[in-house]
Amino acid sequence: MIRFERAGFRYAEEAAPVLAEVDLEIDEGELCLVVGRTGTGKSTLLRAVNGLVPHFTGGIWSGRLTVAGRDTRDHAPRDLADVVGYVGQDPRAGFVTDLVEEELAYGMESLGLAPAVMRRRVEETLDLLGLEAVRDRPLATLSGGQAQRVAIGSVLAAHPRVLVLDEPTSALDPVGAEDVLAILQRLVHDLGLTVVLAEHRLERVVHLADSVVLLPGGGRPVAYGPAGTIMGDSPVAPPVVRLGQAAGWSPLPLSVRDARRAAAPLRARLTVAPSGRPGTGAGSAVAAVRGLAVRYGTVTALRSVDLAVSRGEVVALMGRNGAGKSSLLSALVGLVRPASGRVEVLGAVPHELRARAMVRHAGLVPQEPADLLYADTVAAECRAADRDMAAPEGTCRALFDRLLPDVAGDLHPRDLSEGGRLCLALAVILTGRPPLVLLDEPTRGLDYAAKARLVEIVRELTEAGHAVVIATHDVELAAEVATRAVVIADGEVVADGPTEEVLVSSPAFAPQMSKIFAPLPLLTVAQATAALRDPS
Amino acid sequence: MAGRASPVSTARRLHPGAWWLWALGLATAAIRTTSPLLLLLIMAVTGLVVAVRRTGDPWAGSYAVFLRLGIVVVIVRVVFWVVFAAQAPGPALFSLPSVTLPSWLAGTRIGGPVTADGLRAGLYDGLRLAAVLVCLGAANALASPSRLLKAVPGALYEMGVAVVVAMTFAPQAVTHVRRVRAAHRLRGRPDRGLRAVRGLVMPVIEGALERSVELAAAMDSRGYGRVSAISPVRRRATATLTIAGLLTVCVGLYGLLGQGVTAALGAPALVLGLAAATTGLWLGGRRSPRTRYRPDPWRWPEWLVSVCGLAAAAATAGGAPETGTPLLPAAALVLALAAALLSSPSVRREPA
Numbered sequence: 001m002i003r004f005e006r007a008g009f010r011y012a013e014e015a016a017p018v019l020a021e022v023d024l025e026i027d028e029g030e031l032c033l034v035v036g037r038t039g040t041g042k043s044t045l046l047r048a049v050n051g052l053v054p055h056f057t058g059g060i061w062s063g064r065l066t067v068a069g070r071d072t073r074d075h076a077p078r079d080l081a082d083v084v085g086y087v088g089q090d091p092r093a094g095f096v097t098d099l100v101e102e103e104l105a106y107g108m109e110s111l112g113l114a115p116a117v118m119r120r121r122v123e124e125t126l127d128l129l130g131l132e133a134v135r136d137r138p139l140a141t142l143s144g145g146q147a148q149r150v151a152i153g154s155v156l157a158a159h160p161r162v163l164v165l166d167e168p169t170s171a172l173d174p175v176g177a178e179d180v181l182a183i184l185q186r187l188v189h190d191l192g193l194t195v196v197l198a199e200h201r202l203e204r205v206v207h208l209a210d211s212v213v214l215l216p217g218g219g220r221p222v223a224y225g226p227a228g229t230i231m232g233d234s235p236v237a238p239p240v241v242r243l244g245q246a247a248g249w250s251p252l253p254l255s256v257r258d259a260r261r262a263a264a265p266l267r268a269r270l271t272v273a274p275s276g277r278p279g280t281g282a283g284s285a286v287a288a289v290r291g292l293a294v295r296y297g298t299v300t301a302l303r304s305v306d307l308a309v310s311r312g313e314v315v316a317l318m319g320r321n322g323a324g325k326s327s328l329l330s331a332l333v334g335l336v337r338p339a340s341g342r343v344e345v346l347g348a349v350p351h352e353l354r355a356r357a358m359v360r361h362a363g364l365v366p367q368e369p370a371d372l373l374y375a376d377t378v379a380a381e382c383r384a385a386d387r388d389m390a391a392p393e394g395t396c397r398a399l400f401d402r403l404l405p406d407v408a409g410d411l412h413p414r415d416l417s418e419g420g421r422l423c424l425a426l427a428v429i430l431t432g433r434p435p436l437v438l439l440d441e442p443t444r445g446l447d448y449a450a451k452a453r454l455v456e457i458v459r460e461l462t463e464a465g466h467a468v469v470i471a472t473h474d475v476e477l478a479a480e481v482a483t484r485a486v487v488i489a490d491g492e493v494v495a496d497g498p499t500e501e502v503l504v505s506s507p508a509f510a511p512q513m514s515k516i517f518a519p520l521p522l523l524t525v526a527q528a529t530a531a532l533r534d535p536s
Numbered sequence: 537m538a539g540r541a542s543p544v545s546t547a548r549r550l551h552p553g554a555w556w557l558w559a560l561g562l563a564t565a566a567i568r569t570t571s572p573l574l575l576l577l578i579m580a581v582t583g584l585v586v587a588v589r590r591t592g593d594p595w596a597g598s599y600a601v602f603l604r605l606g607i608v609v610v611i612v613r614v615v616f617w618v619v620f621a622a623q624a625p626g627p628a629l630f631s632l633p634s635v636t637l638p639s640w641l642a643g644t645r646i647g648g649p650v651t652a653d654g655l656r657a658g659l660y661d662g663l664r665l666a667a668v669l670v671c672l673g674a675a676n677a678l679a680s681p682s683r684l685l686k687a688v689p690g691a692l693y694e695m696g697v698a699v700v701v702a703m704t705f706a707p708q709a710v711t712h713v714r715r716v717r718a719a720h721r722l723r724g725r726p727d728r729g730l731r732a733v734r735g736l737v738m739p740v741i742e743g744a745l746e747r748s749v750e751l752a753a754a755m756d757s758r759g760y761g762r763v764s765a766i767s768p769v770r771r772r773a774t775a776t777l778t779i780a781g782l783l784t785v786c787v788g789l790y791g792l793l794g795q796g797v798t799a800a801l802g803a804p805a806l807v808l809g810l811a812a813a814t815t816g817l818w819l820g821g822r823r824s825p826r827t828r829y830r831p832d833p834w835r836w837p838e839w840l841v842s843v844c845g846l847a848a849a850a851a852t853a854g855g856a857p858e859t860g861t862p863l864l865p866a867a868a869l870v871l872a873l874a875a876a877l878l879s880s881p882s883v884r885r886e887p888a
Contacts, residue, residue, distance in 0.1 A: 050757050052756070056753050077756040077757045078761050082759070088754060094750065094751065094753075096751070101829075107759055109828060110758055110760050112762070112826055113827055115830070118827065155757075155758065158759070333721070334721070355721045355726060358721065363722065364722050366718070371715055371716065374735070374739060428723065429723075432724060
């Protein structure tokens with residue numbers, strides 16, 4: 001179906017190749033997962049399949065890539081639109097119309113399908129993706145999961161034979177992600193659709209994949225094969241695979257179910273005492289929220305929230321898309337004015353503080369870290385941060401070097417990887433040394449190595465006496481680093497307690513290790529491997 | 537999935553073209569009359585129709601915006617009239633301090649005595665502009681411009697999409713400005729005042745550019761701009777016919793709306809232009825393989841609404857009498873109101 005023959009791509013003659021010597025063939029009806037570290041060309045590979053690379057991006061293409069027999073060299077994306085459906089990283093960025101139903105029909109209109117056919121397919125697509133209830137809604141009012149489903153539906157309605165998705169679940173909560181992935185699997189099984197997708201959160205998808213394309217980066221050849229064999233020596237691997245590697249299981253388990261069966265003898269043998277994480281409720285109070293309500297116009301984002309955060313704590317704020325996590329963080333830095341209730345950070349009321357004073361109380365790294373970056377170079381950004389926060393010269397640069405060593409000062413912040421931008425934004429915020437550090441969805445677009453570094457940074461912060469609040473959908477991150485988990489639903493706190501208790505008791509938020517080892521209180525691969533080595 | 541579905545989900549909507557013709561008819565009536573009674577009646581009619589017939593779309597709130605704009609226009613117009621315009625003769629109501637202007641500004645006046653007739657003339661003039669604005673607001677609220685653009689002929693389709701995309705720019709820019717301002721605060725920079733504004737411009741422009749590139753990629757991937765091959769001769773003929781036709785339509789409209797000698801030229805020019813433009817658009821439309829999903833049909837309710845709107849314009853054609861009750865135009869307006877309120881298309885979903 002999709003055939004790469006010695007395909008390669010570089011942006012300019014003298015630039016390093018993004019893709020080189022890619023040789024592989026993806027069959028019809030295959031669900032193929034593209035994995036690799038940040039910046040190894042996953043998106044480029046995906047965008048090549050529908051011709052956006054090189055027709056839209058420019059650059060030098062070599063070799064051959066045929067999709068359903070059409071060479072992408074001679075076919076522009078619009079001429080491939082009837083065989084390849086492409087859904088980008090941000091579904092909303094690709095919406096052309098403003099109503100759900102019209103968006104679903106848009107692609108078919110461009111392809112010139114007969115009105116009667118369009119009408120039937122829109123109805124089928126609404127049913128297939130469970131969108132019937134929102135068919136008349138403006139796209140702007142949809143939740144993240146609904147928007148992602150509309151984006152998939154809008155390309156699916158044109159009946160392409162290949163569906164290409166770039167990080168389809170990175171912005172979704174665990175339940176929303178499962179919905180979307182279940183639909184994809186159904187399409188592959190029932191309709192024989194070929195699906196190619198890239199995803200950083202492998203724990204969500206790897207067990208669904210028939211095959212894996214591994215982009216090792218650094219000019220090494222691309223590996224392609226069945227998921228089980230390729231994941232064995234992949235530099236990026238989900239917790240279940242890392243556990244399998246550590247325990248020496250063969251074949252390597254890809255799903256929780258396989259691992260749970262392999263771990264049955266272990267569970268009987270191991271006894272693990274609850275870990276009792278350090279720092280739980282140990283320090284003095286940093287932030288106190290009492291009866292907080294936040295409203296935007298007629299929409300209530302938070303109803304009545306109580307929360308206290310102390311020094312040395314890492315609080316994971318969880319809950320579905322639109323539950324009010326970001327609103328709570330915004331209230332803590334005074335970006336929104338409470339409709340009622342009280343917010344205090346170190347005795348001050350955030351929305352009454354001037355910006356200059358605010359940064360010494362609490363610092364927030366927003367969902368799009370790039371929002372915080374304005375300068376043309378990393379060095380200028382760091383100097384500006386020192387000035388903004390009235391910190392001694394070189395403070396920000398030193399912080400950034402510790403987070404991400406060896407970055408040239410004259411690099412443009414936009415040329416950094418996703419993880420690099422996050423590190424820079426974090427360094428900018430930490431320059432003000434705020435006792436309360438807030439991170440909004442920090443692992444979006446981070447690979448496992450970058451995530452591990454983020455975990456180290458957060459631990460260092462708490463040891464230095466900061467309090468950290470992380471709003472995240474990433475249960476593995478919460479399991480790794482949080483001392484406390486708070487679950488928000490519909491603008492209210494519905495659970496607040498030690499991470500082990502809150503996460504393990506919820507089927508949606510349980511990390512892979514706790515699913516494998518339940519009822520043992522193991523949350524992370526590190527804990528599990530330690531228990532394996534020392535089965536006390 | 538809380539149900540916030542729009543209330544018209546099962547009713548067929550009136551064709552957007554019908555609403556726009558209706559509203560433009562009323563706007564034309566407003567331009568051609570000076571009777572305050574008629575102007576107020578026009579505003580009342582549009583207000584009532586919008587209140588009854590508007591949908592749950594995001595655009596439906598635009599009537600209030602235009603109404604407010606209209607009020608501002610009336611106030612500004614009256615103030616300008618009082619301060620700058622040459623006053624109609626008559627007893628002065630009050631007198632403003634006047635400024636003597638240099639000779640090269642002769643003919644312009646600032647301040648001086650203000651007469652009752654002058655004040656009234658300013659008020660009526662402002663009212664007329666406000667009525668036109670309110671009519672446009674009603675058209676926006678009843679049928680969003682993006683729905684109207686869906687109905688443009690195939691040849692203009694790509695232009696129509698460009699306009700739709702441009703119209704989404706403003707609301708997106710507003711959200712982006714909010715995000716950038718929040719980021720300013722997070723970095724400890726002032727988030728209000730002149731310095732903050734300077735820091736906003738570049739990030740917002742960058743963001744807009746990035747969004748448009750992403751959107752272009754998405755549209756291309758979904759088949760936007762697929763064309764079937766045609767000969768260059770036909771392409772040129774199409775373009776000439778369309779542009780010349782549309783220009784002639786403009787001339788014709790100008791003639792019809794004006795009251796001078798050009799009026800006689802108006803009707804023939806309009807007809808000729810429409811014919812040329814229609815042919816051009818029809819030829820051009822055959823180039824694009826596009827089809828329409830659930831196009832709005834044009835049936836008797838559409839005829840009724842648009843004809844009654846245009847009738848209101850026609851009723852003022854003779855120029856309404858300056859004094860007394862303009863009976864004929866008022867009757868036409870009431871008719872337009874009735875048509876707009878009663879022409880509810882059937883509730884059953886229409887097959888495409």
